[in-house]
Amino acid sequence: MTQAPFRFVSTNRRVREDRRFVVGKGHYIGDIALEDMLHVALVPSQYPAARIVAIDAAAARAMPGVHYVLTGEELAGAVDPLMNGLDTPNVQRFPLAVGQTRYAGEWVAAVVADNRALAEDAAEQVRVDYEPLPFLIDPEKALDPASPTVHAAHGSNVLLDKLFVWGDVDTHFAESPRHLSFRVTWGRSSTVPIETFGVLASWDPWREILDVWASIQMPKFPDQIARALRIPANCVRVHQDVDVGGSYGVKRGIKHTVLVAHLTRRLGRPVRLIEDRLENMRAGDAHGPDRLFDVEIAFNDDGIIKSMKMRALDNAGAYAGRAPFQLGKPIGAIVGPYKIESVQYRAQSVTTNKAVEEAVRGFGQSPTNYAIETALDKAAAACGLDRIEIRRRNFIRADEFPYLIPSGSRYDSGDYHAVVEKVLRHADYAALVAERDGLRKEGLLAGIGVSACLEPSGGNSSFEPLLNEKNQTSTWMESARINVDGLGFVSVMIHTTSAGQGHETLAATVVAEVLQIDPDRIRITRPDSLASLPSNSPVGSRMAIMLGGACFHAAQRLKDKLVKIGAYRLGIAPEAAIYEAGGVADAAGRRLDWPDLVNIAHRNFHLLPPDTEPGLEATYVMQVPTGTKLPENGRTQMYPCHSFEFHLVLIALDPVLGKPDIRRYVIGHDCGTVINPHIVKGMTLGGIAHGIGAALLEEFVYDDEGQMLTQSFMDYLLPSAHEVPPIEIVHHCTPSPFTVFGQKGSGESGYLGAPAAISSALNDAVAPLGLSFSKLPIRISAISDAIAAAHSKETKA
C-alpha cells in the first residue's frame, strides 16, 4: 500500500457508532413509541393466486381493542399505486391485494388494534372468501403466452425484455475456434436482516405533517410516500436518526409505509407496523434475485475469451419492485475483470406468483459474477488450462486503465495480476494444491475454488434510463453540511439513515482529515428529511465515494473560508496563508488559531473580509464522479469506481455426508484507499459470510402449490459461526483517480465473489466423479444425492 500522508484516513480508529450499540442503546424502530400508538397485523393470502370474493371483518372489528380493518379496495381508492420505475402502467402494486391476490402470503387486509397481540388475534378472525385462480412459479413458463398472466391488464408476464449487443459479437463468434455454452441458476435468497422491517407514522391534521420513523434504506423515500398519498412532499417528514438493524439492500418498506401512513390519516392516531419473521420472510417483499443464465462464450485454444452471449431471465415475483433494474446494474461490469471484446446481453424479467423482489447487496452483480466465473472455469477445463492461469490471460492489465468495456463503462483503475500474485504467495498455492491432493488420497472429496470479480461502486442510477427511456435521471447526488458553532465545536450533518455501515465514522474521519482537527470532537447529526440536503441513501457501495466526497468538499469550502478570514486579518493574500491544524499562519509565523477564527466569524463582522457571510458553515452537494450524461445507444458509464476481489478457497467433504467444510478461505481485496480499516474488514468478512449462505444454505423455496416452504429460520438457514471459517484478507491498494482520497466502494465486497468461488471449489471437488453443480445454493442434500447417484450409476455400469 502506498504511504499516503493521512492523519486519520486509513488509520485503525474505532468506529464511533459502536459505543451506543454495545450497551443496547441503539435507536431502532422497535424502540420508538408514541403515546396512543396503534399496532398493525396482516391477514395473509392462503393462495398463490385467487380472486377476493368477499372479506368479512365483522368478528374482528367486534373484538375489544380492535380499531380498524383495512382492505385493499379501500386503500386503492385512497392512494396511488407504488412507484415502479419501469414503463409498465398496468402492473399496479398497492400495499394490500386489490381484487385478487398474486402470491401466497400477500397481505389482504390490515388489522389495527391497541397492541400487536390483539391485532394478531383479530387478524385470525377475518374471513376471506377466495376463488382460486391459475398460478405459475416457473419463470420460463411465464414467458409462454399460454400461461396464466399474473397481471391480466398488462397482457403478459414480461416486465422487461431487452437485447443489447455491444461490439461485433457475430464476427467474434464466427472467428473463434472454440465455443461452449451452459446454464446456471441462482436460487432466490436474500439478505434477511435480523431486525425485520418496521415503520411508525403519525399524521397531524392541523400542522398537516406526516411524521415517519422507519427502518429504511430507500432512495427517494419521502418522495415516494408523498406521491402515493397524493400529498405535498413537504408534508412528509422522515426522521433519519433511526438505527437500522441490518439491511444490505432490502429495507425498502415502501408498501408498509404507505399502509401505515394511510391508517394514521384515517384513524387520527400514530400507527406502527413491525413485521414478525413470517410476515418478513413471506410477504415483506424483500427477496433477492431469482435468476437463470444461459451463457455462451467464444474463445481460442489459449483460453482467450473474445466474446460472450448472456441471457439472464429473472423471476421478479408478483410485482415489479426494484427487481428488473437488478438486471441493469451488472451491465456496468458485464465482462468482469476480463478483456472480453464484445457481448450480447438479453435481460428478461417476468412476473410469477412468488413474493416480490427487492434490492439485494450488489444489485444483481453477484449472480452475474457467478455466471461469468463459471464460464472462465469451463473454458479452462476445455483448454486444459489452470483456472488461475486462464484468468491471468484474460485480465485487463494494470497499464490499460482507465479501460473502456464494450457496454460503455470505463473502469477506473486496478492491478488484478498483482492482487492474484499476492494471494497465491500468501496462501502458498502449491502447498494448498498439495493439501487438496492429500485430502483426496485420504478418501475425501476436496476442491480448490477461485473467483475474480469486480465491485462496481459509487451508486449511479444510470441503469434506470438505460432500461426505461422515459426516465431521464442523470444524477444520484449525495450531500454534506458542516457547521462550526460559536464555541468552535464542529457538527456535520448527513442526510440518510444507516444500517451499520459506519457513516458517522466516515463523515467525521473525512472532515477531520481536511480540517486537521480531532475526529472525536466532531458531532454527526442526521436532520429529518425536511431539513436535509439531497441524498440517495446508502446504496450501490457509494457512501465512501459519495458521502466521503461530499464531506471532503464541504470541509474544503469551510477551510477556504477560514483561510480567507485568517489571511485578511493577517493582511496577506489567501494564497500566501498556511492552514495548519485549524489555524491560519503567514510565512513569518504569525498565526490565528481556531478560536480566533471562530470568534471573528461569529462575533466580529467588522473583522471579516468584505462580502463574507458571518458564521462558519459550508455545504456541498456532490454529483457522482463520471456521471455526466444519459445512456447513448444502449451504452452507459454505470458506476465510477471498480473494486477488485480475488477469492481462493479450499473445501473438503466426506462423500457420504456431503457436508462442505471450508478448510481455507483467502481473499485478495483492492478497494483503493481505505478510509476506516475496521469497517472495510467487517464489510468484506460479512459479505463472504452472506455469500456462503447464498452458495450453500439459503433459499426461499416454493412448492408446486405455490406455497413458500422456507418460512422460518429453521428452514431458511443462515450461516452461524460454525459455517463461516476463519478468513484471511490480503490487502492491495490501487487508488481510484476519480475520488478525493482514491477510495472505492466496499459495501458489497466479499459477497460478490464468494458464491462463485464456493461453486468453483465444489465443482473441483466432485469433478473426479464426473459431476458438476449448476444451481445455487448447493445444499448438503444436493451434494450427497448427486454423489450417491453417481456411485449407483458406477455400480450398475
Next chain:
Amino acid sequence: MRTELLVNGVTRVVEVEPRKSLLDCLREDFSLTGTHAGCEHGVCGACTILLDGGPVRSCLILACQADGYAITTIEGVAPAPGELSVVQDAFCETHGLQCGYCTPGMILTAHALLADVENPSRAMIVESISGNICRCTGYGQIIEAIELAADRLRKANTPRDLISLSPRLGTPHQDLAPADAPEKGILEAADTDMPYGGAA
C-alpha cells in the same frame, strides 16, 4: 397476572398476561429495549438475556416463568454511565459489530462464556456464539473481540467475578445530564471562547 421479576439486581412487580414473553415484558413493561426481537422462534439469539448467569432466549420464555430467576439484560452490563464492561470495550476495539442489532445478545453470551472459562479456545468461542446469528460481520471480528476480552480479563488485577458479569451487577443506570453541562443558565458565549474544538 402479577409477576415479580429480578432484573439487573432490582425486583420489579408487573401485571402481565400469562401469554406474554419475557422479551415483550422487558421491552414493553420495563422499557429495557436493548433486548431485541429477531425471529421470535428461538433461532437467531437477538433476544438473548442471562437467567441466573446463563444465556436464554427471552422470546421462548414467558415473563411469568422467569419469576424467581436473576435476569440480566444488556442494560445491566456497563459498570457506570458512559462506561463499558471489558467485553463491551473489546467489541468496540475490534469492531465486532455493524448494525448493532444482534450485539446485546452476542455480548451477554460472551459474558456468560467468560464468566465460566478463563482461556477459551477459538472453537469454544465459536460454539458459544453459534446460537447467535449475525448478518453483518461474518463473526470474525466478534471472535476477535471475545479473544481480546478474555485476554484483558486474564491480565486484569481484579477478582474475576467483579469484572466479569454476574447477576449482582448493579441497577441499570439512569441517564444523567452530561457532566460538563452548566448547572443553570446559559454560558455567555463570549466568555467561553477557548480552543475546545481546535486541537488536532
